Amino acid sequence: MNRFVLPWIAGFIFLLGTALAQKDQITLYVAGAQLPDVEALVRGFNRKHPEITVQVFRSGAGEVVAKLRAELEAGNPQPDLVWLVGEGFFRELSQKNLLRRVPPTFSGLAAQYVYEGGRYYEVRLLHSIIAVNTRRVSTLPTSWRDLTQDRFKNQVVMADPNFSGPALVALGFLSDRLGLGYFEALKANGLAVEQSNPVLQQKLSRGEYGLAITNDYGVRQEIAKGAPLTIVYPRDGAILAPTPIGIPTWSKRPDLAEKFLRFLLSEEGQRIFVERGYYPVISGIPGPAGAPARLPSLRGQEASSEVLERFNSLFGLRR
Numbered sequence: 001m002n003r004f005v006l007p008w009i010a011g012f013i014f015l016l017g018t019a020l021a022q023k024d025q026i027t028l029y030v031a032g033a034q035l036p037d038v039e040a041l042v043r044g045f046n047r048k049h050p051e052i053t054v055q056v057f058r059s060g061a062g063e064v065v066a067k068l069r070a071e072l073e074a075g076n077p078q079p080d081l082v083w084l085v086g087e088g089f090f091r092e093l094s095q096k097n098l099l100r101r102v103p104p105t106f107s108g109l110a111a112q113y114v115y116e117g118g119r120y121y122e123v124r125l126l127h128s129i130i131a132v133n134t135r136r137v138s139t140l141p142t143s144w145r146d147l148t149q150d151r152f153k154n155q156v157v158m159a160d161p162n163f164s165g166p167a168l169v170a171l172g173f174l175s176d177r178l179g180l181g182y183f184e185a186l187k188a189n190g191l192a193v194e195q196s197n198p199v200l201q202q203k204l205s206r207g208e209y210g211l212a213i214t215n216d217y218g219v220r221q222e223i224a225k226g227a228p229l230t231i232v233y234p235r236d237g238a239i240l241a242p243t244p245i246g247i248p249t250w251s252k253r254p255d256l257a258e259k260f261l262r263f264l265l266s267e268e269g270q271r272i273f274v275e276r277g278y279y280p281v282i283s284g285i286p287g288p289a290g291a292p293a294r295l296p297s298l299r300g301q302e303a304s305s306e307v308l309e310r311f312n313s314l315f316g317l318r319r
Contacts, residue, residue: 025052025055027055028056029057030083060196065089080253080256115244121265122243123245124243124264126216126241127295128170128213128214128238128241130231133205133209136207144174145178159196164196169302170241170300197218205225237296247261
């Protein structure tokens with residue numbers, strides 16, 4: 001009898017152990033934050049919740065959304081939390097009632113960072129600015145339009161808006177404010193397009209480019225490493241890119257996902273954001289070292305499909 005019972009018990013213990021291992025695990029899909037930033041946040045979260053494993057898929061916003069769309073079509077979406085740049089996909093999920101509401105009970109969080117009554121949230125502030133390599137460029141630009149001047153010919157770079165969420169928001173904002181003629185002028189002035197902000201920031205640091213339309217936090221990280229860069233906040237406004245996070249209704253462990261969200265909006269989570277070069281969203285927490293205490297910015301939205309198509313045609317890119 002034992003030779004039948006013992007394997008059954010062993011099998012039961014194995015299945016129980018597997019179930020327990022899966023029980024305290026969540027999956028995060030994220031864009032618009034570099035992997036070391038996400039890893040720092042996960043480490044901070046695990047100091048409070050060592051029993052919860054956070055699996056991370058990180059890529060550009062375009063790739064993250066494409067992956068999730070494919071999973072939804074197949075009827076097998078994976079993430080317990082979705083964190084992107086731009087609100088478009090979140091509005092789509094919300095309209096389909098695919099986002100779980102989390103009551104907005106976060107101390108010090110302004111109402112402007114709570115979307116649709118708590119269906120998704122802003123947890124840090126990301127701005128597009130002009131970054132300059134001071135070894136290549138001595139006279140700094142002061143506005144977005146300055147980048148079209150002859151003195152900056154063949155020196156300016158931006159990320160591919162098909163891949164990068166912040167670049168898609170910058171394209172939407174600048175084309176709305178200055179017209180697509182602005183990008184035609186940049187093209188004529190030699191604007192280069194790299195796949196992502198981390199790639200172009202490294203090349204900017206090495207002096208392969210003189211100026212970049214890019215995000216602020218990544219440039220602060222390069223400056224902290226000793227790169228000869230400076231940040232210009234254009235007088236016509238830095239571009240605030242929405243970077244919402246939310247818990248989808250298909251999450252198998254929404255309770256654990258909410259713990260992670262609440263950590264991001266805690267004082268400890270916000271201080272990790274600041275250490276990584278981001279502005280916090282909770283009042284009373286100082287911003288990044290060396291950054292203006294108050295940063296005038298204008299909220300951007302993703303470029304429309306039509307604008308993106310025209311940009312792609314202008315620069316010979318493909319979606």
